[in-house]
Amino acid sequence: MKIPDNLSPLLQQLLTEYQPLAREGKVASYIPALAQVDPDQAGVAFATLDGSVFKAGAAEQLFSLQSVSKIFGLVMAMNRLGDELWQRVNMEPSGQPFNSIVQLEWEHGIPRNPVINAGAILVADVLVSHYSASKTAFLTFLRSLCRCETIYADNKVYLSELEHGNRNAALAYLMKSFGNIESEVPQVLEHYFHQCATAINCEQLATSLLFLANRGVQPGSGIQVCSRRDAHRVNAILSTSGMYDQSGEFAFKVGLPAKSGVGGCIVAIVPQVGVIAAWSPPLNRFGNSVVAMQLISKLAEELGLSIF
Ligand code: DON
Secondary structure (H helix, E strand, C coil): CCCCCCCHHHHHHHHHHHHHHHHHCECCCCCHHHHHCCCCCCEEEEEECCCCEEEEECCCCCEECHHHHHHHHHHHHHHHHHHHHHHCCCCCCCCCCCCCCHHHHHCCCCCCCCCCHHHHHHHHHHHHHHCCCHHHHHHHHHHHHHCCCCCEECHHHHHHHHHCCHHHHHHHHHHHHCCCCCCCHHHHHHHHHHHHCEEECHHHHHHHCHHHHCCCECCCCCCECCCHHHHHHHHHHHHHHCCHHHHHHHHHHCCCCEEECCCCEEEEEECCCEEEEEECCCECCCCCEHHHHHHHHHHHHHHCCCCC
């Protein structure tokens, strides 16, 4: 595949074309601090393995990482626990909303996959049990991937979710009742909400995930962030489950491993090429950003990026 030398004009053109679609979505309000975000902001960045970053719009504006944080937590837990992790969480698509509770009871407290809320809370439990200061460990990991020492968790978003996180608490206690959560639930939830509250921008996010496009190796430094096998596994999970119950449609239309967050961001991994991060806060009914979806979809089509 041949990527143009300068992608920024194409990114700007697509952003201008699709930004008006923001009106069709709704900013997440179930976490009250997120509802205060300006719905008209939007940005996109495309980081490539050779060290270039192309961008357009508000690519340097911070937003809430939310569910995209599940990727980083998962990589940390895979590195710590190895194959044992897969006895506690499955790797199948759920076909359910991201915060669904019904399936978890039928399936005896084993989450369908690590990127729905139940699975990510399970992963948070692994981190809390294996790090003496898991929140700091998470930030340290992310900072090293972004090569940015200032990445932080937004306290206002953290406290807002802590106060309004009853459904996640229900998921955690249900798993605990099945013996699948080791630490105390409040501690696990604190870690999970803290990682979701990370403030980041499109440029930092695209850069931080380059190792997934490069068989686990961070380009530039040559550091092996995770094994080649685990990079493959994370990309497989993102391809089948990263966009929740719209994952099938995303694979059908776009064909890239991807993850969305209710802060309005979507990241898409382009193996052997780079990472796209697009952000616009209004969401569709599945909890995926309307503008970011269209933008990544068209970009993938124009450049022929599908892995299929
Ligand atoms: O737990 C929650 O509901 C949020 N902190 C994260 C959910 C999320 O981002 C789902 N993504 N589309």
